Amino acid sequence: MAERPAADVGDVNLQDVLRGRTDGDQRTTNMIRVFISSTFTDMSGERKALLEKAYPEVFAFCRSLGLVFEVVDLRWGIRNVTSGDHEDCEIFLQEIRSCQRISAGPNFIALLGNRYGPRTLPRLIPEKQFEALLSKLSKNPEGVKQLRQWFLKDNNAVPPTYVLQPITAHFPHYSDLRPETGPQRDKDLLSWRVTETQLLQLLRSAAADAKTAGDITAEQEQEFFTSVTEQEFEQGLWKDNSESSALLFVREIPRQRMRDGPRRFAKFMDLTADGLLDAEAQGLLTSLKSRLYTSSQKILNLHCVELSKGSIDPKRKEHAQYLDSVCEQFVTQMKARIGAVAGPSVDGRRGRSIDEGTMETSDWVVEEAGRHTAMSTKLSRGLYGREGLLGKICCAMWESTNVHHSPLVVHGAAGMGKTALLCKLAQEMRGVLEAGAVVVIRLLSARHPQRPDIDHVLRSICFQICLACGLAPPSPLTANSHLDLLRFFRNVLDKISQQGNTLLVILDALDQLSDQHRAHKLCWLLTSVPPNVHLVVSMDTHSEAFASMRLKSETLGNFFEVERLSCDEGKLIVESNLRASQRALTPEQSDAVLRHFETTGCPLHLKLMMSAARRWTSFTPLADLHLGANTQEMMSQFFLMLEKKHGKQLVGGALGYIALAREGLLEAELRDVMSLDDDVIREVYEFCLPPTPSLIRLPPLLWARLRRDLEDQLEERWTGGVATIAFNNRHLCEAVSAQYLTSERRGRSLRILAEYFLGRWSGKLKPASLPGLSLLLSDRKVPPQPLWFAPGLANIRKLQELTYHLLHAGLWEELQQEVIGCAEWLYCKSRVCGLSSVIHDLDQCSQYMDCTETRLVRDTLVLMKPSLDFLDGHMDTSLFYSELLARLCSLAKPFPAVIGRLCSQCEEWLLTCLEPILVPKCSFLQQPGGALQHTLTALQGGVLCQDVSLEAELLVAGSDDGVVAVWSLADQQLIHSLLGHTGPVLSVKVHDSSAHCLSLAADGSLRRWSLTNGQQLLCIQEAVPLDSTPSSVHLHLSARSQLLFVYTSAQVKVWKLDGSELLSSSSTDEGSVVLGVLEDSVFSLSGSGLVRISRPVGGTQTVEAQLENSATRLTLVNSVMLPKREKVFVVSKEGFLHQVRVRTPPTGLDLQKLKNIYSSTALKYDL
Structure with a gap:
């Protein structure tokens, strides 16, 4: 294996990631996520204009650069009503931090008019601060009583905290929107306004006194006066010098006419509870604007607009010009900011595939390694206890360091903590291994419901090890060949062992692998691990993978069961968990x-x-x-809590869509599909109409509130710089499916997802039926879904999700038009996701659709795969269309619906191609449905021999590079790669029981293999002369006599069938050659045409018979043995074909009877 320079040692981050020694996720982001900060009603006109005019243009611009654009406007679609749990301010600030963390460019847009915004009560007040405030109200016992009534001490917080009670705790109808409770709700709303004002006055006066007395700081005092808007500005503009990632739009009203009273400007100015102008709030607004004008000039866009009848009216010319100006400034400045960030990497994203084969090696390897290392670090923090089991595993690793050993197997029932245990093991080993050691971990269930392919897993591990240790990574041809990849994986482990480096490879949840290459049989898994290398795997005790592992292992000493936790261990976990979260x-x-x-x-x-x-x-x-x-009941209780707080349709819709998505959903995508779900929309607007009936969407704040309660159950999955959300536990995903995805709802949700990724409702009006309104048409503001965003930039999300949702929603016609019968789709997904992905999609379609054309298209791609795999993703468009047309052309007329359309599309593209190109006019390449059904490509070397077991549906082949491959004929999957020979494999035989096979190679060795687990059972050296040729050596098995024959033209060796004992070794007389073996009899031929039949084992005499019409001298050309027909055909150079036939073999053999049981005939042929 060639050496290459290791990654720059000075590049600490890269080396730390590759060696598994980083706690953070080393990722880049291709997302632009911006938070829109404004008051609820003051800037509603501007927000609506941005939504309709500016956002779509920036969205399209980002797509053209390979970026994802998301807007978080939590005040859109809802009125100025504080939630009863007082959590909105915390949600807003949390969303700003999320945008700052995720966005590669701008992340905060401030819209400020003439409202300072609501100054709400703080939800949490530390105990010492609250007690200090109460001490200043000693002369106001009623005030103290009221504060103690609304703020209760929570001793579960560490340190203790006073918590503002939900409004409904004292005003139960505050959030009740049912029409029949209208009067009671109005009364509670008014009561809360009065109560809130009183509480704020008490806290503010107490805070002022406490600050004067030095009991609290000025900053703590200001918290009771500052509006939510200013807190957002503090987080998004000024904290950590965030101005460079922000834009600021300020609207001034130059001539305020107050003759009609302040209520005329209620939407645009701050009023007190009794409807008067809030002078204190206006003073604070003036101070805020002064600060903005002083410190934020570079990002300021100032506008002066006079209101019309107390509002912004888009129908008025000056107002329309103002809104257009805001949109134009927003688009221009956002494009400039985004372009500056994206410019250096735009070309790198064009044409880039999500398949690792065509990405820069270091990019996807670092992303993959960093993602799994970060996940394992996070999960290990949640593990407490299990020290005894961890100690046993570490001890077993230590004892096997200097010797060849078996992999360590961790197993247990579902939910017992196997993943967390292995993550903790990785963390512990990072701390004790030397600095140059490499820790590789793969959490194979991390992408549920998707199951990873074993080839992808091995490929990523090999690349990570090679880049970390300075070894040459696998070539594209090796990386795309399962057999070569297996050999490379084993070789690289041997290389690391020989260098004396320490390597730990941890593979969690082998039972979650896909069935590619029968991965659950574990034929790919090493049974002998070299010194200094440690391999630890885990699996469910009740899985097929565990059963296969037991068959592969000779001892149970390397198995470690993760059992139930004891009550004491549970108590320790509870205490540690609470301590980490500062709770009790x-x-x-x-x-x-x-x-x-x-x-x-x-x-x-x-x-x-x-x-x-x-x-x-x-x-x-x-x-x-x-x-x-139990776990299931706990999940059910959790779902009930969510439904009670957020609504059954909203919860069921959100969780159901996340569970159905193949690769998770972007948060923007989830809001889009829920906006298309009429059941969700009807629940949301059951008791109040949308602000604009012609534009109906899910209010983003409703999802943000639900997202907050799902924080412990969701995770971000980063791929290609884009974050999707998914459940962090597959058991939760399964529970969601059982709870919410009934047959009817599943079908409807799949249809909505399919229509979304088709782009069916983009720019179109969708019918909506809301309470109190007749059927209306509304714009749901969902984006278009083209296949290509720009030349070389594919819509990867559409490629990942559309086929599955069309298929399972039963949209057969759309599936045939958009996927199966669309040449551009087939080319795009083959190029971006790999041809195997397309074939897998069509296999899935064939399972649910009885469609001949689908199977023919699938078979065509299978025939194309070897040549396209050779190109390693560098596929030319013309080559794809040419080969597709050249294979399907003759099938266009018999199958016009799909194949005919495909051929027309290919021909049209080729004829309009600007470059000179040959256009196929007939099917000159092998077409599907013919004799050629499948091409087995696992063997890199030339095939020299093969044998077939019809009973077990197995094909065994040997190659000139010493590899023996075993395929399943049922599904054309490679199930074993038998490595051990160092020379060409000359002959292979499958034992009748199909439990074993034998291989004979030019290195002189004869090996017996288990077809159950792929292990070598026997190796006999010097079974044949070195450097023999395939035609010169032969294998024969005699099941009746339990004998194994190896013969050449001049020598015959016989062993017991299990190879344990050599029974005979004999050579022919000079001038004679061995024809072959029938059962346990050896046939040889002399130059004079004399056939000799002998039994090397159990026989004492030789029987001879003369060939009929044999010439004086007979020169053998070839002989063919037909064991089932008990015949031998002999071809001579003199032009004769002789048949030697066994008439009726007796049960016992002796010389006299043998003379009469053979006959021969001769047929003259022309040479």
Whole structure:
């Protein structure tokens, strides 16, 4: 293996990622996510104009650069109504931080008019600060009583905190939107306004006194006066010098006419609870603007606009010009900011594939390694206990360091914490291994519901090891050949071992691999790991992978079971978890958790309970704890909590769409598809109409609130610089499917997803039926979904998701038009995702659709695959269309619906191609449906021999590079790659039982292999002369006599069938050649035409018979043995074909009977 320079040692980040020694996720982002900050009503006209005119243009611009553009406007679609739980301010600030973390460019857009914005009560006040405030109100006992009524002390917070109670705790109808409760709700709304004002006045006056007395700081005092808007500005503009990633739009009203009273400007100015102008708020607004004008000049866009009848009216010319100006400035400045960020890497994204074969090696390797390392680091923080099991595994690794050893197998039932255990093992080993050691970890269930292919897993591991250790990575041909990849993987482990470096490879959840190459049989997994290399794998005890592992292993000493946790271990986990989250539980609450945990001992069950327990306050009644007796019940309780808080349709829709997505969903995509879901929209607008009935979407704040409660259950999945959201636990995904995705709802949700990725409702009006309104047509503002965003920039999300949703939604016609019968789709997905991905899609289609044309297209791509794999993703468009047309042309007329359309598209593209190109006029390449059904491409060397077992549907072949491959004829999958020979494989034989096969090679060795687990069972050296040729040596198995024959033209060797003992070794007389073996009899021929039949084992005499019409001298050309017909055909150079036939073999053999049981005939032929 050739050496190459290791990555620059000075590049600490890269080397840390490749060696598995980083705690962070080393990723780049191709996302532009901006938060829109404004008050609820003041800038609604500007926000609507931006939504309709500016956002689509910036969205298209970002797509043309290979970027994703998302807008987070949490105030769109809802009125100025504070949520009853007081969490909105925290949600807004959390979303700003999320945008700052994710966005590659601008992330904050500030829109400020003449409202300072609501100054809400703080939800949390630290104990010491609250007690200091109460001390200043000693002369106002009613005020103290009111504060203590609304703020309750939570001793579960560390340190203790006073928590503002939900509004509905005292005003139960505050959030009740039902028409029949209207009067009660109005009363509660008014009561809350008065109460909120009183509470704010009490806190502000107390804060002022406390600040004067030095009990609190000026910053702490200001928190009771600052509006949510200014807090957003502080986070998005000024904190951490964020101005460079922000834009600021300020609107001034130059001539305010107040003759009609302040209520005329209620939407645009701050009013007190009794409807008067809030002078204090206006003063604070003036101070805020002064700060903006002083410190944010570079990003300021100032406009002066006079209101018309107290509003911005787009129908008025001056107002329309103002809105157009805002949109134009927004688009121009956003494009400039985004272009400056994206410019250096735009060309690199053009034509880039999400398949690792065509990406820069270091890019996808670092992304893959960093992602799994970061996930493992995060998961290891949640593991407490298991020290005994970890110690046993570490001890086993230590003892096997200097010797060849078996992989270590960690197994257990679902939810028992196998993944967390292996993540903790990786973390611990990073701390004790030397600096040059490499730790490779792959969490194979991390992309559920997708299952990774074993080739992808091995490929990424090989590249990571090679880049980390300075070894030459696999060539494209090697990386795309399963057999060569297996050999490379084993060789690279041997190379690391020989160098004396330490390597730890951890593969979690082998049972989650796809069935490609029968990966669950574990034929690819090493049974002997070299010194200094450690391989640790995990699997479910009840999986096929575990059963295969037991068959491969000779001892159970390398198996470690992850069992139920004890109650003491559970208590330790609870305490550690609470300590890490700065929370506590009351003794009664802690007892409730541990009592439920004791019945299962399941870490996943405990994790779900702790997720709920961290939300409990010390004053939460025991009756409201709602714990489940097991994991499933706990998930059901969680779903009920979400439905009660957010609505059943909203929760079921959001969770269902996340569960159905193949690669997760962008948050913008999730908001889009829920906006297309009429059931969700009807629930959202059940008691109030949308602000603009002609434009209906899901208010983003509703998803943000739900997202906050799902924080422990969701994860970001980064691929190609884009973050999608998905469930962080496949068991939760399965529970969502069972709870919400009934047959009817699943079909409807799949149809909505399919229509979304088709772009069906982009720019079109979709019917909507809302309570109180007749059927109306509304724009849902979803983006178009072209196949290509720009030349060389494919719509990867569409390629990933569309086929699955069309198929499972039963949209057969659209599936045939947009996928199966679309040449551009087939080319685009083959280029971007790999041809195997397209074939897999068509295989799935064939399972659900009885369509001959689909199978023919699929078979065509299978025939094309070897040549396209050779190109390693560098596929020319003309080559793809030419080969597709050359294989399908003759089938266009018999199958016009799909194949005819495909051929027309290919021909049209080729005829309009600007470059000179040959256009196929007939099917001159092998077409599907013919004799050629499949091309097996695993063997890189030339095939020298093969044998077939019809009973087991296996094909065994040997190549000139010493590899023996075993395929399943049922699905054309490679199931074993038998490595051991160092010379060309000359002959292979499958034992009748199909449990074993034998191989004979030019290195002189004879080897017996298990077809169950791929292990070598026997090796006999010097079975044949070195450097023999395929035609000169032969293998024969005698099942009846349990004998194994190896013969050349001059020598015959016989062993017991198991190879344990050599029974005979004999050579022919001079001038004689061995014809072959029938059962346990050896046939030889002399130059005079004399056939000799002998039994090397169990026989004492030789029988001779003369060939009929044999010439004086007979020169053998070839002989053919027909064991089932008990015949031997002999071809001579003199022009004769002789048949030697066994008439009726007796049960016993002796000389006299043998003389009469053979006959021969001769047929003259022309040479």
